[in-house]
Amino acid sequence: MKAAHNVVLGLILISGAALKCSAQEPQSPHVAASHAELASASSDNKVPAALLPSAPSSATVAPTPSPLQVPRVANKKYFLLNGFQLGMAVFDVEMTQLCIRNHRCREANPLMPSSHVGQLSVNFALVAYSSGVSYWLKKRRSKVWWLPPCAGIVVHSIGVATGFEHQ
Numbered sequence: 001m002k003a004a005h006n007v008v009l010g011l012i013l014i015s016g017a018a019l020k021c022s023a024q025e026p027q028s029p030h031v032a033a034s035h036a037e038l039a040s041a042s043s044d045n046k047v048p049a050a051l052l053p054s055a056p057s058s059a060t061v062a063p064t065p066s067p068l069q070v071p072r073v074a075n076k077k078y079f080l081l082n083g084f085q086l087g088m089a090v091f092d093v094e095m096t097q098l099c100i101r102n103h104r105c106r107e108a109n110p111l112m113p114s115s116h117v118g119q120l121s122v123n124f125a126l127v128a129y130s131s132g133v134s135y136w137l138k139k140r141r142s143k144v145w146w147l148p149p150c151a152g153i154v155v156h157s158i159g160v161a162t163g164f165e166h167q
């Protein structure tokens with residue numbers, strides 16, 4: 001137990017230190033003005049010009065996309081697919097519960113609990129897992145990031161269809 005506390009404490013400290021670090025940013029035009037002020041002040045103090053920082057050229061001031069910048073991962077397509085998967089999961093559970101309540105069917109999946117809360121909790125966990133996998137794939141620019149939520153949509157659509165069949 002003490003080892004687990006130490007690991008958690010270490011992760012908190014590391015994440016706190018990471019939040020204090022700042023990313024590098026391109027220099028602004030205000031920095032160039034401050035360089036010019038330093039150069040004029042150095043002429044009074046006789047500081048060699050080689051020791052002063054050089055003023056950036058106009059080409060280096062313009063922001064350039066860095067290879068470390070990642071495009072937005074959780075965009076409209078991501079939320080649309082994963083939201084639709086969540087909606088179909090809830091719809092599947094509700095159709096199954098309606099069918100069970102009317103004594104017309106039973107849960108076909110032996111691993112799925114038959115209670116309403118049990119089915120919702122298992123389905124929410126599965127949706128969260130597939131959304132996480134989808135996010136992980138999309139963040140690494142995989143072209144199949146949409147596959148986990150689409151698989152969930154298909155499976156829950158089959159569950160909804162069988163729920164309508166047993167009405």
